[in-house]
Amino acid sequence: MIREEARSGLRYMTGFGNSFETEALPDALPLGRNSPQKCNYGLYAEQLSGSPFTAPRSTNERSWLYRIQPGVKHQGRYRKAGLGMLRSAPNREESALPIGQMRWMPIALPAEGLNFRTGLHTITTAGDAEGQSGMAAHIALVTQSMTDEYFFNADGELMVVAQEGRLRFCTEFGIIEIEPGEICVIPRGVIFRCELVDGPARAYVCENYGGAFTLPERGPIGANCLANARDFKTPVAAYEDKVGPAQLYVKWCGEMFVTDIGQSPLDVVAWHGNYYPYKYDLRHFSPVGAIQFDHPDPSIFTVLTSPSGEAGTANIDFVIFPERWMVAENTFRPPWYHRNIMSEFMGLIYGVYDAKPKGFVPGGMSLHNMMLPHGPDAPAFGKASNEPMVPVKLAGTMAFMLETRLPQRLTAYASTLQAIDTEYLDCWAGLERHFDPTRKEPNW
Template sequence: WRSALRCRERDLLHGSFGGFFHSEALPGALPRRQNSPQHPPYGLYPELVSGSAFTVPRAKNRYVWLYRIRPSVQHSAVAAADYQLWAHDTWISPPFRHPCPPVQLRFRPCSIPPQGTDFVEGAVTVAANGSPEAQDGCSANTYAITTSMSAKRRFLRVADGDLLLLPQEGSLRLRTELGHFQVDPWELAVVPRGLAFQVDLAPGTMAARGYFLENFGDHFVVPDLGPIGISGGLAHPRHFLAPQAQYEEQDGEYELVSKFMGSLYRSPVRHSPLDVVAWYGNLVPCKYDMRLFMAVNTVTYDHPDPSIGTVLSSYTSTPGLANVDFVIFPPRWLPAEGTFRPPWFHRNCMSEFMGLLTGSYDAKPDSFVPGASSIHNRYIPHGPDAAAVETGTERDTSNPERYSGTLAFMWETRLVWHPSEHALQTLSDVDYPASWQTVPKRFDATAKPSPEKYGFAPTKA
């Protein structure tokens, strides 16, 4: 796969996540001295898209300067009456009014829909929290599609949050204002809020399915490494790739779908908004191959906290408290000796949304399938199912164990994941809580612990 990766990288820019990129589709289209010259090259219009307030600390500045054929005001509806509310049945935003049950939740994968279903039509909100209006929280969604947005001459612009896309089945072709790129399973893509784009099926792909997160909070960053060090570990910023500038000069009848304050609006537009000839900045779409993630793990004993698998974080104003963390469980070695290797039983102050992209998950090796989702909200007890308990207890831990061909992920947030009514009514696996009921009782007050086995001297009675 590495040779295929190199071929695809030829169409992409190397840089660093959150760092500055620049690209031009025509030579000299990008002004070198200033942002807004009186007479821009090629008769282009300069346009700034800001992703942060003007007065935030410089390290948090996010913006991109676009040099385009027409300003974005011409890629919008002519009159307010042209914006028609789209009462979408499944892609919805919080807050929700129905109760949130205090129980472990699992949801089946979405089925592949009928032919002619694009990304917007095939989006399903599984759970959400916070508020897009308050720019706080996030929503966890799935998509299942059988046609490209470009086939329907439809564009999407999300003002509510940044999108994190995770293909699970089938490859996507993202066509954005800043350029185009393919996203395959095992890869992720980030599309910043405010940019117009299309989600297409990649050549040769007949249908696609996956997950996407809508992050209403602060922009994603690669997490601090602390004692891990400075040069390696987890996701390296240099492995995030941005697209080269590509533009289309096309007039005609198109539809723009705008997501604003939790609602979807449809409006006609007369030109393609993908007409950016050059750009520079750090508010850019990008992709990352999760096979490049440098996993960190114990080489002695016990199971570390899942934060060692963090790829991206959206921080809050409280140090160490995430609006949402994106964590993966990639292929890796588990050498922990004398240790119950699956994740332990736990109750967290944070809330977890789990998904499986391929393979199996070690805490639920048989019952959690690719494309499915689970939610374990704050202080709801959860952990390995009965099969994982038996395997983890009886396994010979004198030899390392390799987890291969698997990729699970977690979106962990400080807010409760509130499942949507659609997910509860049509996708819910009502038997999920029963997976723990056959975990055996093993307590034996007469079985004295061995000092050699547990590394302590037992207290005399």
């Protein structure tokens, strides 16, 4: 079950939703008992729960941690700290912009020193963080590693989508490293430190206030394709036995707090359970699609979903548009023009997005809120309407979408960025009127 990561020498366990056990020292993990009276090596037993104690077995999440010092020794008296550009829902009054389709060019990495926490810049918020519903979409602009600083988010889990540069997350459960095309999910409450691997990095971040991300049901697709559980990786135990002054930050109910500590909180020598951080390579996603005609809904590209209380309606769907073959006959192949109840935040990790080949560039973003129409730009429509119906491979591309049933509100930061594409609406200006009641065959 343990897989070696050739690129960095890191080791992972594989599988999504499994209950794992791992130890960094022999016999640090007790056998047959969750919380023994006396742990080997003088460790303390501590449980981290990601669900209510009485949640059904299928959704009950918890892990036992065997650590050098208990969590109460890693937290002192908290004081308020600045939020920087980080915001939480509800965030109703910040943006003065009217509703509309939005697009941003890539936000440049700044010259100032920003670590993962201070480099989080909120673009949109939806729902209510205290009500544990909805999400926020952030951009992480990271120019320096966290040094003697640790962070955890009590408001929700964090999904980090690497876009430029590599990031290393040193967590209570072990070490995870991601590169562009990979994601990392850090559950609510898990403490971590983020380090740069080979220079400044930029990443998209989804903060999920609601139900934990899980694999979607496949329905008629059956047992295979989409994201397969075996391709998700969870770190093996790796601990820090480090004494010295440090700071622990926590985001709690939309506010930031900090406490001074005297040692590293990443001191878990062994752990077992089903609540842990994990990573996934989006290039392992196995897409399905139309193989004769018609255009399936984008939901067939769902990697992970955060369920809501309403069947079939997600709190968040994390959807990707990877490289794939387009083979449908007599079909307009790019995404069609549409309006829907969901709100769509998109980002392009690398390559070209087929519906917006010119203005939507890697590192950029777009927002199409609920019931606002959107679809291919004029050049994409013209090309797709006239090209021959032969198999075409969309190669070297990776876009993603955070789709939520809730409206996404802009922050003041997002609404005043110089990176706003003020000419975005013009991408549809070239869609001409072709209607002719005397001619059945269209003349594109």
